[in-house]
Amino acid sequence: MTVDLPALLADLERLVRRESxxxxxxxxxxxxxLVAEIGTSRLGLAPERLVVxxxxxLRWHLGTGPxxxxxxxxxxxVWPIGALLTHPWAVVDGVITGPGCFDMKTGLVMAFHALAELENIDGVTLLVTGDEEIGSPTSRALIEDEAAACAAVLVLEAAGPGGALKTARKGVSRYLLQITxxxxxxxxxxxxxxxxxxELAHQVLAIAALVGVGAPGTTITPTTSVAGSAANTxxxxxxxxxxCRMWTTVEQDRVHGELSALVPVLPGSTLLMTGGPNRPPMESQGAQTLFALAQEAAESLGLPVxxxxxxxxxxxxxxxxxxxVPTLDGLGAVGGGAHSDDEHVLVTHLTGRTDLLAALVRRLLAAP
Incomplete structure (x- = not known):
């Protein structure tokens, strides 16, 4: 069985037109x-609605097994209400546009249609969260609890250039330095x-200098800054x-220690650093077995390497x-322009990538 592309596009259009x-x-x-309505129609089961x-x-526990x-x-x-007026849903020359189509409403619809292809989905959980773009403050515990019960996690975020799967992501730490x-x-x-x-100028230079003593790939970037209250004061x-972004938890700990140890330069000034790690690094080791399994599935379907x-x-x-928990990411849409005016999805990849997701789930459920 292969995916019904017109039905997938119809579901996606409804979801993109519902701003969020x-x-x-x-x-x-x-x-x-709307997500619950579409998912129920495709999976034959209504989700649990979890408000945190x-x-x-939304959570679908499919089947009764472990x-x-x-x-x-x-x-x-990330798109504000009204974005549809300037970035309307459209499919032109095989390119889908519309707010959130690439990040990541296409991946969500692909999940529904991939699971609908399978004869057996006993043991699969589909979790659809509502706050990922702001750091997942209310869903992190839910995500970790669901993942802890599973042998593998497949993330429906958009693919990399050319359809690349994502086997590693930098960790993120965020801080606020308050100077008095x-x-x-x-x-x-x-x-x-x-x-x-x-004092702010001294600290910004000190923060920027921390990059040079760290591991390759680490970035420590002062961003928004404000000083003072009046022009004559x-x-x-x-x-x-x-x-802050880094590839390993060791480096994340180093950066945290360095930022926490900053001291004022001007006599009479004080520093208060708040914040810390927001997301741990997704290191590649745990993804390699899943990536190899995805390669096998792609080959069996006659898809590109x-x-x-x-x-x-x-x-x-x-x-x-x-x-x-072994995690493979980037299984969603192929396209580009996340969070930008050029956000788009390539229709030509939708059928194959949805079939790939279904084949990968099938292999995981069949594994010991």
Missing amino acids: PSSDQGVVARSAD DGCTH RRVLLLAHHDT GRAAHAGLEPEKGVNAGI VPATATVEID LTQMAVGGASDGNFTAGIG
């Missing part, structure tokens, strides 16, 4: 209603102040956010790999 920015929990809940701190997630394989997807996007100085009139007595903006406060890659962006697969 992570920041609006009410809108995400309405998106979950106001955010809606949990074996977790399929992981999300239905929230002392205000003073910038014209009358600036010497009585402690300039938090100047010595800044009493300043803040800077810091985005699969490739693999490591990427700097994180996904919920970081969480599952971080607790030691």
Whole structure:
């Protein structure tokens, strides 16, 4: 049995037209209603609706046997309400466009259709979360609990260039550095102040210098920063956010220690560093057996030879790999332009990649 492409495209159109920015929990809940409707029609079973701190997630436990394989997807996007007006759903010359089509509503619809192909899905869990794009604050524990019961996790995030599967992802740590100085009139007595903006400059340079002493591939990037409150006042406060990416947990721990050890340069200023690791690295070792199995499945279907890659962006697969469960990512759409005006999906790959997902699940369920 092969996937019904017109039916897949019809489901995808409905889902893309239902906007679902992570920041609006009410809108995400309405998106979950549609996801549940489509999934129920394809799988013959309604999901459990899990609302955690106001955010809606959906879970299908398929069959009655022990949990074996977790399929992981999300239905929230980065696109604000109204994006359909400027980026409407369209299929032109084999290219799908529309907000969230690539990241990752196509992958979600592929999961429904792949599972619908299988005669046996006993032991499969499909978890669809609603807050991945903002760091999965309400779904992380749920993801880790479901993964812990399984032998493998397949993540329906979009593929890499050329359809590459993702066998490694950098970990992510995020921090906020708050600097306190002392205000003073910038014209009358600036010497009585402690300039938090100047302290901020010292700290940004110190933070940037930490990259050079770390492992290859580590990035430590000061991002948004603010200092002061008025043009004629010595800044009493300043803040800077810091985005950190690295390939290993050892390096993630090093970066955390280095940032936590920063000290002020100006007498009278103080530092408060908050934050820490957000997602552990998805290291490649656990993915290689799954990648080999996917290669076998692709060959059996007559599909092009699969490739693999490591990427700097994180996904919920970081969480599952971080607790030691073999995880293979990038099994969703082939296309490009995630989070950008050029977001798109290539129709020509949809049937083969959905069949590949079904074949991979079949092999995992048949394994000892």
